[in-house]
Amino acid sequence: MSDTGKKVRVRIAPSPTGDPHVGTAYIALFNYVFAKKHGGDFILRIEDTDQVRARASSEAMILESLRWLGLEWDEGPDKGGPCGPYRQSERTALYREHAEILLKSGHAYRCFCTNERLTEVRNQQRLQGLTTGYDRHCRALKASDVDAKLGAGIPHVIRLKMPTDGVTKFVDELRGELEFENHRLDDQVLLKSDGYPTYHLANVVDDRHMAITHVIRAEEWISSTPKHVILYKAFGWPEPKWCHMPLLRNADRSKISKRKNPVSLSYYRRAGILPEALVNFLGLMGWSFGNDVEIFTVQQMMEKFDFKGINLGGPVFDLVKLTWMNQTYMHKMDDSRFVSFLRDEVFSPAYLKALKPIVLERMSRFEQFVDNNAFFFCGALDYRNLEILPKGKTADELLLMLGQLVELLDELYDWDAASLQKMIEAHKDEIKWKPKDYFLSLRMVTTGRKDSPPLFETLAVLGREMVRFRIRDYMNHLAGTNSPA
RNA sequence: GUCCCCAUCGUCUAGCCCGGUCCAGGACACCACCCUUUCACGGUGGAUACGGGGGUUCAAAUCCCCCUGGGGACGCCA
Numbered sequence: 078m079s080d081t082g083k084k085v086r087v088r089i090a091p092s093p094t095g096d097p098h099v100g101t102a103y104i105a106l107f108n109y110v111f112a113k114k115h116g117g118d119f120i121l122r123i124e125d126t127d128q129v130r131a132r133a134s135s136e137a138m139i140l141e142s143l144r145w146l147g148l149e150w151d152e153g154p155d156k157g158g159p160c161g162p163y164r165q166s167e168r169t170a171l172y173r174e175h176a177e178i179l180l181k182s183g184h185a186y187r188c189f190c191t192n193e194r195l196t197e198v199r200n201q202q203r204l205q206g207l208t209t210g211y212d213r214h215c216r217a218l219k220a221s222d223v224d225a226k227l228g229a230g231i232p233h234v235i236r237l238k239m240p241t242d243g244v245t246k247f248v249d250e251l252r253g254e255l256e257f258e259n260h261r262l263d264d265q266v267l268l269k270s271d272g273y274p275t276y277h278l279a280n281v282v283d284d285r286h287m288a289i290t291h292v293i294r295a296e297e298w299i300s301s302t303p304k305h306v307i308l309y310k311a312f313g314w315p316e317p318k319w320c321h322m323p324l325l326r327n328a329d330r331s332k333i334s335k336r337k338n339p340v341s342l343s344y345y346r347r348a349g350i351l352p353e354a355l356v357n358f359l360g361l362m363g364w365s366f367g368n369d370v371e372i373f374t375v376q377q378m379m380e381k382f383d384f385k386g387i388n389l390g391g392p393v394f395d396l397v398k399l400t401w402m403n404q405t406y407m408h409k410m411d412d413s414r415f416v417s418f419l420r421d422e423v424f425s426p427a428y429l430k431a432l433k434p435i436v437l438e439r440m441s442r443f444e445q446f447v448d449n450n451a452f453f454f455c456g457a458l459d460y461r462n463l464e465i466l467p468k469g470k471t472a473d474e475l476l477l478m479l480g481q482l483v484e485l486l487d488e489l490y491d492w493d494a495a496s497l498q499k500m501i502e503a504h505k506d507e508i509k510w511k512p513k514d515y516f517l518s519l520r521m522v523t524t525g526r527k528d529s530p531p532l533f534e535t536l537a538v539l540g541r542e543m544v545r546f547r548i549r550d551y552m553n554h555l556a557g558t559n560s561p562a
Numbered sequence: 563g564u565c566c567c568c569a570u571c572g573u574c575u576a577g578c579c580c581g582g583u584c585c586a587g588g589a590c591a592c593c594a595c596c597c598u599u600u601c602a603c604g605g606u607g608g609a610u611a612c613g614g615g616g617g618u619u620c621a622a623a624u625c626c627c628c629c630u631g632g633g634g635a636c637g638c639c640a
Contacts, residue, residue, distance in 0.1 A: 092640045199637090257565075263637095270638060300566055321567085331633075398573070398591080
């Protein structure tokens with residue numbers, strides 16, 4: 078029970094637009110721990126309202142990763158519950174209905190502005206050094222004009238009519254009262270022209286309909302919270318409690334990102350990190366157990382957890398300490414766990430099966446398997462004694478080539494051998510590298526040897542995260558050995 | 563640029579709310595030594611922090627203000 082007497086209900090609301098993110102696990106952990114501590118419910122809601130980027134495969138990986146970490150939800154898309162469906166793409170009628178309510182009550186309006194116009198407005202504002210935002214062009218549209226445009230079938234969105242004066246306040250449970258001037262708030266889009274809601278509408282409507290009591294989310298949402306508060310008011314609903322967790326950071330203190338850090342939970346799993354070690358480590362980010370205790374289970378964390386103990390400075394996600402923590406967990410494993418981890422995770426049947434077609438022709442005895450294919454089973458490679466830089470190329474050229482490649486790999490939609498081949502060959506041609514220079518260095522960087530199986534198939538099996546990690550790791554190595562410092 | 567958030571060792575943090583017990587405690591990483599046929603583990607020790615300036619107070623890491631620094635947001639992404 079919360080202090081208001083209602084049953085605590087919290088949610089994790091990931092967007093299925095890529096590999097499951099370590100930030101999702103981080104926020105999920107604190108939601109989970111808080112819910113369980115208070116005997117409440119932890120809900121998983123899939124926020125797949127971006128029709129361009131949402132992918133079913135991503136959703137499946139998110140579910141799998143959260144389960145792997147032991148953060149099991151009470152209600153969710155795969156198990157249902159009293160407030161379903163738990164996938165926003167299946168709740169669009171509800172959002173449309175609520176957008177209509179706001180339209181009728183005068184809290185929202187239809188906007189027919191084109192993307193081109195919006196971009197132009199933003200550019201002008203940036204040029205003048207102003208804060209960018211919608212210029213409210215359609216807010217003053219007469220009812221007759223709106224009807225005419227609707228009749229003509231012009232696409233439109235529905236925007237929230239922000240108050241033009243006054244302030245919006247809310248209490249962040251970790252920071253106290255926060256205050257925002259209303260005239261600075263943008264007329265946020267609530268319903269997109271494709272009929273799907275934006276985060277702001279869907280989130281508020283769902284949190285209300287799912288009886289969420291505490292919104293525990295990342296700090297990046299603070300500046301959107303006044304918009305949400307205004308939405309709650311417009312609907313005449315009471316607000317939930319707001320808790321904004323500090324953001325996980327890269328080593329340079331920017332918001333954690335895949336460009337600077339492995340962020341995919343699949344990567345950590347693949348890199349041999351134990352779920353309990355990762356969860357424990359995440360529990361140390363912004364929170365501490367007390368009494369100098371660092372090793373604890375989720376159960377123990379739950380017993381001691383209190384938001385008052387949250388440290389608001391953004392914690393740097395340090396792979397080195399995570400690795401140490403993993404080691405301490407590994408050393409405490411019992412025999413059966415040791416065996417099952419190697420069997421089910423490192424040498425999982427699915428992985429071995431994917432390997433068979435590309436490694437078999439290079440084998441004449443099974444004992445060759447481990448030695449030939451070690452790079453399929455490890456994380457970082459040792460580049461110290463490898464000659465990777467092609468003759469006639471400078472380190473800077475290779476760095477540039479790999480830097481471009483890693484960006485392209487990030488954006489590659491389908492991660493399979495054919496797509497990789499098409500994309501990589503196009504890049505090779507574009508920068509006019511000889512096939513041997515390009516492919517051999519890429520092979521060496523990603524596998525650590527020149528006699529590895531076919532490149533594209535190998536990259537496909539290694540997976541996006543591992544390939545990306547090794548390229549970046551090598552780039553760091555090369556840049557490091559290159560400079561005298 | 564505008565608005566907002568934040569600020570203890572290189573990093574994660576304890577202490578801060580309820581000023582004195584803090585010449586600031588723990589952990590990772592680092593260095594040295596011990597253990598050891600090697601490596602690792604383990605053990606012992608070391609170096610390293612209250613961003614700056616003003617207040618308030620007998621007393622400030624702890625309270626207040628300013629500065630600086632870092633971060634986030636400013637999308638028909640979440």
